[in-house]
Amino acid sequence: MQLAKEVKYLIHKEVLLEWRSKYTINGVLLYVVSTIFTCYLSFVSLGDKLTWNALFWIIMLFASINGVSKSFLQETKGQQLYSYILASPAAVLISKMVYNILLMLALTTIALGFYILVFGTYPDTNLLMYYIAIILGAISFSTVFTMVSAIASKAGNGGMLMAILSFPIIIPVLILLIRLAKNAVDGLPWDTSYDEISMLLAVNVVTVATALLLFPYLWRE
Amino acid sequence: MSKTWWKVLGAILVLYSTVGGLLIGVPRLAILNETIRNLYFHVPMWFAMITLFSISVFYSIMFLLKGEESYDTRAVESVNVGVVFSILGLITGSLWAKYTWGQFWSFDVKQNFSAIAILLYFAYLILRNAIDEEQKRAKISAIYNIFAFPMMVVLIMVLPRLSDSLHPGNGGNPGFNSYDLDSRMRAVLYPAFIGWSIIGFWIYTIRFRIRSIENKQQHN
Numbered sequence: 547m548q549l550a551k552e553v554k555y556l557i558h559k560e561v562l563l564e565w566r567s568k569y570t571i572n573g574v575l576l577y578v579v580s581t582i583f584t585c586y587l588s589f590v591s592l593g594d595k596l597t598w599n600a601l602f603w604i605i606m607l608f609a610s611i612n613g614v615s616k617s618f619l620q621e622t623k624g625q626q627l628y629s630y631i632l633a634s635p636a637a638v639l640i641s642k643m644v645y646n647i648l649l650m651l652a653l654t655t656i657a658l659g660f661y662i663l664v665f666g667t668y669p670d671t672n673l674l675m676y677y678i679a680i681i682l683g684a685i686s687f688s689t690v691f692t693m694v695s696a697i698a699s700k701a702g703n704g705g706m707l708m709a710i711l712s713f714p715i716i717i718p719v720l721i722l723l724i725r726l727a728k729n730a731v732d733g734l735p736w737d738t739s740y741d742e743i744s745m746l747l748a749v750n751v752v753t754v755a756t757a758l759l760l761f762p763y764l765w766r767e
Numbered sequence: 768m769s770k771t772w773w774k775v776l777g778a779i780l781v782l783y784s785t786v787g788g789l790l791i792g793v794p795r796l797a798i799l800n801e802t803i804r805n806l807y808f809h810v811p812m813w814f815a816m817i818t819l820f821s822i823s824v825f826y827s828i829m830f831l832l833k834g835e836e837s838y839d840t841r842a843v844e845s846v847n848v849g850v851v852f853s854i855l856g857l858i859t860g861s862l863w864a865k866y867t868w869g870q871f872w873s874f875d876v877k878q879n880f881s882a883i884a885i886l887l888y889f890a891y892l893i894l895r896n897a898i899d900e901e902q903k904r905a906k907i908s909a910i911y912n913i914f915a916f917p918m919m920v921v922l923i924m925v926l927p928r929l930s931d932s933l934h935p936g937n938g939g940n941p942g943f944n945s946y947d948l949d950s951r952m953r954a955v956l957y958p959a960f961i962g963w964s965i966i967g968f969w970i971y972t973i974r975f976r977i978r979s980i981e982n983k984q985q986h987n
Contacts, residue, residue, distance in 0.1 A: 714887040715918050752917050760910045763831045
């Protein structure tokens, strides 16, 4: 119960901080919109479904690495000390993850809308399944990148390390996501995708569990 | 004797599997022909790699619990040796692929994912280079090592099974089980697994001892 209270308080703090400055959400939104627009100017029209799908996920990958890595990398030593005194490490990690999931859900939804507006859709796309792929993507990107950004922030040299450490870890997840999304674009029936969906959920459970076990060691210095 | 028997065992097993692997009869299969013998040299590399990476994760956990510097040295040295074995696994695999699939690297899922798994461990080694302070480096890299291990298992063991691959055992290709019916092959393959794992472990203990002496000299 104590944990739930702490998590709720910390999420409230994160949302409030974000609401006051609106820096991350606007920044990443502008990043996504300008990337999509640049892609539109250079591709003009996307030939096939495969490119359509792959391009969207590449944009999402870089947008989320920018958005989520902020969570630990941009905190000052003082802010970290403050939450260290205030709450248990598990609460800090869970609150960051939940906050990032909310942020990424909002972002990816807007990004998908804009992407469809610019590039259009294909007639037999199963949009509901595609949206589920995006929800799963937002969750997995947030959980993995939150933990990796915690590691990178402790190692003390930001962005470069973040990319090196997170790409090999995120690739298996990304491949599953692209495969699920491709099933959706092709309009395949639901039971062809149960494998991917359950694998993604399993990977997320493993990630969150190991992150929760390891984070206390990382947190105390 | 009690300290050396396993080294002798490892040497004998590797010697036996090399000589036996080249001489003992194998089943005649289309396309594979004599290249089937590569099984004795390719698969044990991955087996030894998994053994060494598991040792590394074990010592990373021990480091987090106990905080002794020697555990960190053990973890990094077993990763170093494991990476060498994984590269050998890739090389033996692509040499075999040249004669059966037609080219060294055909961007098969199995090849791609094992290459990514190796990247994971290169990232681990780069992370170590990025941090100067010893205790901090040991702790953070131990955490990354443990965090990355399940992903490595997913990459190497789980994902290739979800998609079609040219690799034996995937996508309807005749796999390990159909060779397995031949007891002559089993008699060479299993000793090769154990032998190469022991050799890998032996190299790791030597590297660990060299590194410990170097560390001691630096502190004096």
